[in-house]
Amino acid sequence: MTERANNQLFDAYFTARDMREVFCDQGRVQAMLDFEAALARAEARVGLIPQTAVAPIEAACQAGLYDFSALGEAIATAGNSAIPLVKALGKQIAGNHAEAERYVHLGATSQDVMDSGLVLQLRKALELIESDLAQLGAILAAQAKRYTATPLAGRTWLQHATPVTLGMKIAGWLGAVTRSRQRLQELKPRLLVLQFGGASGTLAALGDQALPIAQALAEELHLALPEQPWHTQRDRLVEFGAVLGLIAGSLGKFGRDISLLMQTEAGEVFEPAAPGKGGSSTMPHKRNPVGAAVLIGAATRVPGLLSTLFSAMPQEHERSLGLWHAEWETLPEICCLVSGSLKQALLVAEGLEVDAERMARNLDLTQGLVLAEAVSIVLAQKVGRDTAHHLLEQCCKRAVAEHRHLRAVLGDEPQVTAQLSDAELDRLLDPAHYLGQAQTWVERALAEHFALTA
Numbered sequence: 001m002t003e004r005a006n007n008q009l010f011d012a013y014f015t016a017r018d019m020r021e022v023f024c025d026q027g028r029v030q031a032m033l034d035f036e037a038a039l040a041r042a043e044a045r046v047g048l049i050p051q052t053a054v055a056p057i058e059a060a061c062q063a064g065l066y067d068f069s070a071l072g073e074a075i076a077t078a079g080n081s082a083i084p085l086v087k088a089l090g091k092q093i094a095g096n097h098a099e100a101e102r103y104v105h106l107g108a109t110s111q112d113v114m115d116s117g118l119v120l121q122l123r124k125a126l127e128l129i130e131s132d133l134a135q136l137g138a139i140l141a142a143q144a145k146r147y148t149a150t151p152l153a154g155r156t157w158l159q160h161a162t163p164v165t166l167g168m169k170i171a172g173w174l175g176a177v178t179r180s181r182q183r184l185q186e187l188k189p190r191l192l193v194l195q196f197g198g199a200s201g202t203l204a205a206l207g208d209q210a211l212p213i214a215q216a217l218a219e220e221l222h223l224a225l226p227e228q229p230w231h232t233q234r235d236r237l238v239e240f241g242a243v244l245g246l247i248a249g250s251l252g253k254f255g256r257d258i259s260l261l262m263q264t265e266a267g268e269v270f271e272p273a274a275p276g277k278g279g280s281s282t283m284p285h286k287r288n289p290v291g292a293a294v295l296i297g298a299a300t301r302v303p304g305l306l307s308t309l310f311s312a313m314p315q316e317h318e319r320s321l322g323l324w325h326a327e328w329e330t331l332p333e334i335c336c337l338v339s340g341s342l343k344q345a346l347l348v349a350e351g352l353e354v355d356a357e358r359m360a361r362n363l364d365l366t367q368g369l370v371l372a373e374a375v376s377i378v379l380a381q382k383v384g385r386d387t388a389h390h391l392l393e394q395c396c397k398r399a400v401a402e403h404r405h406l407r408a409v410l411g412d413e414p415q416v417t418a419q420l421s422d423a424e425l426d427r428l429l430d431p432a433h434y435l436g437q438a439q440t441w442v443e444r445a446l447a448e449h450f451a452l453t454a
Helices: 017-023 025-046 051-060 068-078 082-094 110-146 166-191 204-221 235-262 290-311 323-327 330-350 356-363 369-383 385-401 406-411 422-428 438-453
Strands: 151-156 159-165
Touching (some): 017 110, 025 068, 025 082, 110 166, 110 235, 110 438, 151 166, 151 356, 159 166, 159 356, 166 438, 235 290, 323 330
């Protein structure tokens, strides 16, 4: 066996090794060979081929027996990977058991081999993704609980808004992970199905034995038997790709938040430090968010790949020209990008470094202005909404112009002190007393997570 050279410089950064193994040449070829071996067993079970043919076919269905470089060159002429592989499989079997060779690939078409092989690969990919998502959910749940009551500045339009908590922000990331896990569970029955239709989808070559063979083949591969072959109905694959796109986007949101919180001007939350991680080739002081970069990069790349899957959906008649071909590397690449993003997200989430003191200082950067709403709402109940809003607006402008804390300005304003005591103003200007339902949102996100995990 020989392997073609691959461009691997960036694989360790953008792709998880175990996912790349699923979709490497060996993984692809083995999945197709698994289909051929299962087809032989199924046809022997039904009595279409002799039982004696099964063992020789199974023995030849080992990817290590085949030259991937030769297969790659043959694909350029054949137009797909199944045609040269089935030829090579036949030759391999004929060398040891000439009679068994005549029963190879009986009744199947190239797309049956490739699509069912892909589904087998996607099942492995799904297991990896689900495992990482479950682990990420558990980590985020622990972090959300840990920082439930840790205040930090909420930010809207990249400007300081009213206070939130770090736990609430993490709970937002957790909620997206939980929903993605739910979506993957829901789509499994639609995705993990056999493709077996023969030349035009009718299985005419197998006569009355077609349906029993299809059922046996599905059982051999531990896949469901769909209502009919889906050679040009690609919604199953596109649905999976779309959910992966949602995962990539949600992880990108996580990465974006982390990178913004790591900015020098914020300095509130950091990726875990490690020797040589996040440095600069010229600036010794740098600590770059290299994990977040993978999350954002994958979230940027996956939508373009996903658009290819959607564009390839209107396939012609019973078998497609070109549109099917456009899928071959697209969905595997999406899986690989999401896997790399998940691995980085796990590292970042597990080792979050939090500077609560910096959060408190940043909350006070506007000298109380972020809590003007809290004062305005209470004051509105005493003097009316418009009056209160106008009064607070003027006090905020004065605080900015005079470089004074809003609490001091409010304490000097007779219209305010006539309605609110010093103790009330102190309480209203304390971020810890204006966190609303932040704790409730954390609790609800945790409940959703644990309900799925139970």
